[in-house]
Amino acid sequence: MNKSAIDAVLFDLDGVLIDSxxxxxxxxxxxxxxxxxxxxxxxxxxxxxxxxxxxxxxxxxxxxxxxxxxxxxxxxxxxxxxxxADRVPIFVGATGLVRACHRAGMKCAIGSSGHPKNIALAVAALRIETEISVVVSGQDVSAGKPDPQVFLLGAERLGVSAARCAVIEDAPAGIAAALNAGMTAIAVASEHPREHLNRAHLIVDRLSDLTPARIGGAAQQRWS
CATH class of the missing domain: 1.10.150.240 (Putative phosphatase; domain 2)
Known part of the structure; x- marks a missing residue:
């Protein structure tokens, strides 16, 4: 598998795109x-x-x-x-990464345990309404992370197989959910130490360290 075989990126919201x-x-x-x-x-x-x-x-x-x-x-x-409400705490590089993935031909989705109103507020503040094709919230699934439902439903709605999806997460439960879904798991160590995220295929210290190429590279290493 090479980077072109990553067809979709599913972003967690809290702790990944916003410092909530x-x-x-x-x-x-x-x-x-x-x-x-x-x-x-x-x-x-x-x-x-x-x-x-x-x-x-x-x-x-x-x-x-x-x-x-x-x-x-x-x-x-x-x-x-x-x-x-007055200032959504956006992580540096969040909007840029979503837009870069979209430009690279990757479908983009939000897969979050959060409330739909919280997600809508953040997506608007990030100005990524055009790039995000699908939003799956905690109200769309019957079981939360580490159950993979939120990511599997996101992939289904995007029309992309799980093996061709990458997940960007910050929490051990989210990494476990991505792995349980059969997806490439990428961890951002914004809230948890690296040793708590070591099941991920790639760990970065901050979201701004990621690019579409690095996301694709994580999948390539996974399958090599």
């Missing part, structure tokens, strides 16, 4: 304070890449009914959007 970690932490803490619960940084980091339906039991304990969990989730995401 601080706003997510603050919004979870705001909700937790209302519920009389404290959240540590380590607890928060353990939730990266996961859907709220999985995060809430991790942070607030099991046994909450689905209706209550949905209300908490919607409240938390509303807090998050309030925090970033």
């Amino acid at each position: 970690g601080p706003a997510h932490l603050e919004s979870w803490r705001r909700l937790a304070m209302e519920l009389g619960i404290a959240i540590t940084d380590d607890q928060f980091k353990s939730t990266f890449g996961r859907q709220n339906r999985d995060v809430i039991p991790m942070l607030f304990g099991p046994g909450n009914d689905p209706e209550r969990m949905h209300e908490w989730s919607e409240r938390k995401e509303a807090y998050y959007r309030e925090l970033i």
